[in-house]
Amino acid sequence: MKPNGVKMNKPFISLCPEITRANALTLMDWLEDEDVTRYLSDSRHVSRFIEQVIGRVQLPILTHLFNQGGRFFMAYDRHDEPVGFVRLVKKGPDCEMVLVIGDRENWGRKLGASAIREGMKLAFLDMRADKLIAKIHPDNARSLKAFLRSGFLLESETPAMHSLAMASERYLRLLRESPAPDTSAIYITEIDKARLKSLIQFEQSSDIFQLEHEIERAVVVDPRQVAEDVVTMNSKALLQVDDEEVEVSLVYPEDADDRAGKLSVYSDIGTAILGYKEGDAFNWRIPHRTCHIRIGKVLYQPEAAGDFHL
Template sequence: MAVAMKGFHPLKISVVKMNKPFISLCPEVTRAHALTLMDWLEDERVTCYLSDSRHVSRSIEQAIDRTQLPILTHLFNQGGRFFMAYDRHDAPVGFVRLIKTGSNCEIVLVIGDSDKWGRNLGARTIREGMKLAFLDMRAKKLIAKIHPDNTRSVKAFLRSGFVLESETPTLKSFSMAAGRYLQLLREGTVGDSTRIYITEIDKARLESLIALEQGPTVVELEHELERAIVVKPQQVAGNVVTMNSRALVQLDDEEIEVALVYPEDADSNAGRHSVYSDIGAAILGYQEGDAIDWRISDRTRRIEIRKVLYQPEAAGHFHL
């Protein structure tokens, strides 16, 4: 529900937070996307280091010719999983392909919009690809094969924590093991620079809940649980959004009051949002003053935590 706050002064959000590179990966591929991909693959600057650019271009052209359907997702996911990469303005800037063979997975990544080069979108796209490979596809190792002259990609993968596994005059092979990924995630090296906090009790409850669940939101929730700083319930700061908290949140230009609850208590019409929902998974662990970009209902929204109105731990209600 909308909440009017008389005399409430918005918290200032730093410019650094507002300008952080943001990428979301979406599996749905439309006919318009396919045409955009064709344009990218006609740019020699984009394809010069893409070893299978002719094959990719031919596959896309065949997919367009084979069907008049507006959605081509199933065709692009044959032999692997394909994702369009969007920036915070929901504009397509590239794509990611994940090909799993046994327990290993290979990542092919392209930032096709050359106007967006140099903005660290490649590194952010790599991080989103790792999230899917390790937490959704459950790969044991993620591999990237890069031409030695593609210095921009080499640097991006090294900054993301990949290690050089082998090299020839024409190919460098980098890898990331699942254990190393989780370690870097917990250290805050490959995740969002804004750290989040979760109580020991909340983490244990949520881990038991998501153990048997699947889906994009569950992947995001598991990612947040893995990277969170875990604290005792008695030690969590009173301005952190914990489970069963109520918070005043700004969603783009709209102020709403959100209660973060477990799935069985959810009622979005009453403002009680499940931790499995997009907005629920988004705000868990953040504190007053934090601002994040998050994909909600197929578009990117800016979320600001204005004020924590009620937190069980701060009220001494440790049973909630």
């Protein structure tokens, strides 16, 4: 029997900014497939650019070349296989998203919708866009459907292009009111949310948007009514991270001590476990790979113990 919240085969995408030479070769393969490039307006230009980069630049990492004029991300599935790419181009307060699932074998697996969610997270919480725009060919039914299901609204249309848009206010509202069907709900106390939001305002870390996303999507509860099996701030929990069992405490950054198992809420695993409950299992991207996390047991929770001062 599977534990609560386990949907380990659910669609999962992580967007990674590092572009390797191997990634560039994979991109070239995708862009040689007419079914992939049919609706991609600048596919010939992109193919030529990648070909020139590979031919002229003998470097293993090509990230800086792909980020000229925008931000480029490889999309990986839960097995850390590259399945597509996302490009985000900021134009004033607005941002435009180009999304391609490159391997035809992955079409129909709802990876596009997952990639759109990750792209929105970056556009609104990291790049601070006011509006995210997707320009899609009207015959590209699969892509139109994925963006509309993700909450985008049709803004304008011509025989050659449909322009869909999502405003930041709508994004934040949908994040709270209409959670993605393949994600588990998480819970945060009113006090923890207020403390964390005030901390985030002064944090410069490039990955803080992940924590902000989790706080924004969480169900907010009264500290005296939070279930005792939820990982709140200053909780101690037994985790299964891939094949390893670890005991950790989730703490504020100033109390962090990795050697003592005190994980900052800013850390990869710290951000990941906030708000989940016993039995929940999910995939989470940490540097260079995806890990599988299961909340085995909450050993101590301040609210359950009556320690509301923590």
